[in-house]
Amino acid sequence: MIEIRFHGRGGQGTVVASKILADAIAKEGKYVQAYPEFGVERRGAPVFAFLRIDDKPIYDKSRIYAPDHVIVVDPTLIEAIDVTEGLKEGGWIIVNSDKNPEQLKFPQKFNVATINATHIAVKHKLGTMAAPIVNTAIVGAVVKVLKLGNIESVLEAVKEGVPAKSEENAAAAKEAYEKA
């Protein structure tokens, strides 16, 4: 079983990202369980989303405390909270950032990857520099880095799950997949 935690800020589509990723992975015939932080969301406040992936039915309904990997949708969170809390040794930290992985100075025991999802989103006219819609680009990068499936499943999931600017979102996911 793979357990993933997403970090974002309310209004950035973090929960939607976890849902699209779940859709894409389910298309590969795997079992998934995706859930938001249980509570109320506030725009701009740190939010979490969680995803379990397995080859067999997932019976564990408890929360994820020790994720295998974390995804950081908003890089400003790195300064605000400990995004590595409970993260397993050797786990990936995938960050939406214009920096190199080394510049983020995470402990050596983790693997770090960066993807400039904000740049990709803005390029494909998804939101603005101030409020980019990065979730589809993030999903493309995550699927590549964690080897969770192929890009076709992602594109299908994006087209089904994102009715607005469907083509642009798919293009962003594809570009992030290729660049990651």
Add this chain to the structure above:
Amino acid sequence: MKKVIMGNHSLSYGAMLSRAQVISAYPITPQTQVVELLSEMCANNVLDAKFIKVESEHSAMASCIGASLAGARTFTATSAQGLALMHELLHWASGGRMPVVMGNINRAMAPGWSIWTDQNDSLSQRDTGWIQIYCSSNQEVLDTVIQAFKVSEKIMIPSMVVLDAFVLSHTYEVVDIPDQEKVDAYLPPFKPEFTLTPDDPHAFGGLTSPEHYFELRYMLQKDMEKVPALIQETAKEFEEMFGRYPGLVEAYRCEDADVTLVTSGTVGYTARVAVDMLREEGIKAGNLRIKVFRPFPFEIIRKILGEARKVAVVDRNISYGHHGIFYEEVKSAIYGFTKDIPIFGFIAGLGGRDITPEDLKGIAHYALKKDRPEEEIVWIGVKK
């Protein structure tokens, strides 16, 4: 067709595939996305139903009762305080023998104001004469709605399909959504014996003297007693058509167990994980998940627990001044019918506090260590 959907939408799809004809609901908190999707389905003509938006849950159930009397297949959904506000009408629906099906998201009762899960909302409605079914996965939610219409309409008793807030309601899982044609073949249209129609006038729910009232209640109980067999029968049919068996309980590795957990809702699935972990440690544990709570499935529970050595009942609810409610019910069900078995009662996870496999392992270890219960309630994870 397989789709990744949240538990709330499992209820919506269940009602849609069952071809509910009238849906009445109060659309604001504590309501969830259940009726949001259903109202969209009605607006988009995906579902040919009358959607009645009302000003309170009391009115929601009242209009369901009216619609059911007129011969319509009727669905609603609520949660917590909303269910409490329906209380009076729950008696009307069951006493009047109207087969309404309702989804209830198990949320803790206020105050303190809570949107997180525990079972006190639905268990407070235990004695209203409704069938109550507690689900553990989104697939089970969808399947159970379809089955509940079949059971309710056959026996003319309403059903409540219950699921944990957030842990199921807002959690996305892979759900196999059956084809409409197959559901139509499983669930025939609702054709009640009597309906409220000007063409053939009847009075319903009128003044009932001591001469007759007692018998009405006797008949309700006698029909309730038939429900376990009816659920098993309809579950078998369901399995033949859809490959899944929505039964009364689920016994997991109970056969040779030294300690048998008794659980419900999503805890009933997490407990399977705990049982597997305990078995890997060499401890023979089992889990009996109670799915149907009303009517209480005495026979099958006595059969399974009759073979148990120690029983540990996990309650995400409490009857203040007494015990966890499943604990009471299990004890009363087996007392005098089985050998003397130590039964331990645990309360965990009130107001949405998480219940982990480790918590459940601890519960099993506790029961194994003691010969007899030493406390009325063993509290798990409470800050004392």
